[in-house]
Amino acid sequence: MKIKALLIFLVCLPLIGCDRYTKQQAVFLLKGQEPVSFLNGFFTLTYHENTGAMLSLGAYLxxxxxxxxxxxxxxxxxxxxxxxxxVKPxxxxxxxxxxxxxxxxxxxxYDRAFNNGRVVDFMLLQAGSLKTGVFNVADIAIMVGLFGFIFISSKWGKQLTNQSN
Known part of the structure; x- marks a missing residue:
């Protein structure tokens, strides 16, 4: 249980703190401003408030x-x-x-609870006509976790986790 408490302290608190800080900065610096692009438009900072789930799913409910x-x-x-x-080993x-x-x-x-049901999103990736939805640090953490589960479920991931146990 001590290792779990340590991991919660090392993973959850910094991630939630970083998410909160970047969303506050997005409100302060980007709200009402034109988008700012970097790397020939590959990465853009732009302010959006999402009332739905990923890709605004359910926003019109x-x-x-x-x-x-x-x-x-x-x-x-x-x-x-x-x-x-x-609880689960x-x-x-x-x-x-x-x-x-x-x-x-x-x-x-947290954003939904204290921002009238809206989540602040402020990052966008675009390569040619392909682009992501606007997202935030919390969304990155979710996607890294999901892709991580997919990887460790693969034969390469199983080999890696078996070697280190």
């Missing part, structure tokens, strides 16, 4: 339905996920990847 789904239900799932991580890789996902989820949940 009635406000009370969005609150129930994106604040209450997501909050319950995140708390349940944290309890699961704390698992290796440090799975635990850390789970923490990445939960940290991102709690970061966005």
């Amino acid at each position: 009635p406000e009370n339905v969005r609150f129930i789904i994106f604040t209450l239900l997501v909050g319950l799932v995140l708390v349940g996920g944290l309890i699961y991580l704390l 698992m290796n440090k890789y799975n635990f850390t990847l789970g923490l990445l996902i939960l940290s991102g989820g709690f970061g966005n949940l």
